Amino acid sequence: MTVWRAPGRINLVGEHTDYNDGFVLPFALEVGCTAVVEPASPGRDGWSVRSAQQAEPVVVRRSGLSAAPDVPEWSRYVLGALWLLTDRGVDVPALDLRVDSDVPSGAGLSSSAALVCSVTRALDDHLGLGLDDDALFALTRDVENDAVGAPTGGMDQLVSLRGEAGHALFCDMRSHETRAVPLDLAGNGLAVLVADTRAPHRHSDGEYGARRSGCEEAARRLGVPALRDVTAADLDDALAQLNDDELRRYVRHVVTEDDRVLSVVRLLDEGRLPDVGPLLTASHISMRDDFRITVPEVDTAVDALHEAGALGARMTGGGFGGCVIGLVSEQSVESAGEAVRAAFADAGFGEPSLFTAAPAAGAHPVAG
Numbered sequence: 001m002t003v004w005r006a007p008g009r010i011n012l013v014g015e016h017t018d019y020n021d022g023f024v025l026p027f028a029l030e031v032g033c034t035a036v037v038e039p040a041s042p043g044r045d046g047w048s049v050r051s052a053q054q055a056e057p058v059v060v061r062r063s064g065l066s067a068a069p070d071v072p073e074w075s076r077y078v079l080g081a082l083w084l085l086t087d088r089g090v091d092v093p094a095l096d097l098r099v100d101s102d103v104p105s106g107a108g109l110s111s112s113a114a115l116v117c118s119v120t121r122a123l124d125d126h127l128g129l130g131l132d133d134d135a136l137f138a139l140t141r142d143v144e145n146d147a148v149g150a151p152t153g154g155m156d157q158l159v160s161l162r163g164e165a166g167h168a169l170f171c172d173m174r175s176h177e178t179r180a181v182p183l184d185l186a187g188n189g190l191a192v193l194v195a196d197t198r199a200p201h202r203h204s205d206g207e208y209g210a211r212r213s214g215c216e217e218a219a220r221r222l223g224v225p226a227l228r229d230v231t232a233a234d235l236d237d238a239l240a241q242l243n244d245d246e247l248r249r250y251v252r253h254v255v256t257e258d259d260r261v262l263s264v265v266r267l268l269d270e271g272r273l274p275d276v277g278p279l280l281t282a283s284h285i286s287m288r289d290d291f292r293i294t295v296p297e298v299d300t301a302v303d304a305l306h307e308a309g310a311l312g313a314r315m316t317g318g319g320f321g322g323c324v325i326g327l328v329s330e331q332s333v334e335s336a337g338e339a340v341r342a343a344f345a346d347a348g349f350g351e352p353s354l355f356t357a358a359p360a361a362g363a364h365p366v367a368g
C-alpha cells in the first residue's frame with residue numbers, strides 16, 4: 001500500500017498570470033488530500049476509485065484516455081493520471097485507489113490540485129516510475145487540462161507538488177523553475193486571515209476560458225509569444241497598439257500583476273513582509289476593475305478587511321467567488337473576522353467561513 005498527501009493552496013499574489021507564462025507566488029496549505037494506492041483485490045482486472053467525500057465508488061476497465069468511459073467529474077481527476085500514463089506506454093496494472101480530502105471544495109483553494117497531485121505522486125511511487133519534478137508537474141497539469149478538460153495554467157499543481165513549510169513558492173510559469181521564499185508570518189506578528197465567501201461560483205468555467213483566450217489574442221495582436229513578454233516599461237506602448245478596450249484591460253492586469261509578484265518577492269527577500277500589503281490590495285483592484293473577475297461578496301470582504309485595519313487584502317484564486325485573504329496583525333484576527341461577518345450580514349449575504357492559513361509542506365509520503 002502506498003500513501004501520499006498533497007495540499008491545497010492559497011495564492012499570495014499573481015492571479016491569471018500562470019497561463020500567460022508569467023509569475024505567481026502561492027503557498028501550500030495544511031489542508032490536503034490523502035491518496036492510497038494498492039493492488040486490486042484478487043480476480044479483479046480494472047481500476048476502482050473510492051472517495052471518502054462521494055457516496056459511490058467508480059470502477060472502470062484499464063484503458064487510455066481515448067477509450068475512457070463517461071465517469072463522474074471528480075473521478076476524472078483520479079483516473080486521468082492512469083489514462084495518460086497508459087497513453088504514454090506504461091502498463092498500469094489493476095489497482096484500487098482511495099482518496100480523502102479536507103480541502104473545502106468550491107472555495108477556490110484548489111481541492112482539485114490536491115486530489116490530482118496526491119494520486120499522481122502515489123502512483124509514481126507505487127509503480128516505481130521514477131518521474132522527475134518536471135515530469136510529475138507536466139503529468140498533473142495534463143490531467144487537469146486533457147483528462148478533465150479545464151483550461152487551467154498549472155500554478156495549483158506546481159505549488160501542491162513543491163510547496164515548502166514557512167515559505168511561499170515563487171514560480172516562473174514559463175520555465176517552471178521554482179524558489180521557496182520565506183513567508184515568516186509569526187515572526188512579524190502577522191497572520192493571513194482567509195474569508196471563504198461561500199459565494200456560488202457564477203459562470204466561472206466559461207469566464208476563465210474567456211479570459212485565457214482574450215489574453216492569448218492580445219499576445220497575438222502584440223506579436224509576442226505570451227503576455228509575460230510585455231514588461232511594465234513596455235505597457236503604455238502595448239496598450240496604444242490595441243484598439244479593443246477589453247483586451248487593453250486584460251493586458252494591463254496581467255502586466256501589472258507580474259510586476260507586483262516580482263515586487264512582493266523582492267520585499268520578502270529583504271525581510272519586509274508588512275510592506276507587501278499595498279501590493280496585495282493593488283492586485284485586488286486590478287482584478288476588480290481591469291480583469292473583472294470579482295463578485296460583490298468578494299469585494300465586500302476586501303473592503304471590510306481594510307476597514308478593520310488589514311495591511312492588504314485581495315481575492316485569491318481564479319475568481320467569480322471563492323476566498324479573500326487579508327494580511328492582518330495577529331491581535332486583530334478576531335476583530336477583522338467579525339468585521340467581515342458584520343459586513344456580510346448587512347449586505348444580506350450568507351455567513352462566510354473564517355480561518356487563518358500558514359504555509360505548509362507540499363506533497364509528501366505518509367506511512368502506510
Ligand code: GAF
Pocket residue numbers: 011014015016017018019152153154155156317318319
Ligand atoms: C485557477 C487556475 F487553476 C490556476 O491555473 C490559475 O490560473 C488561477 O485560477 C488564477 O490565478 O486556480
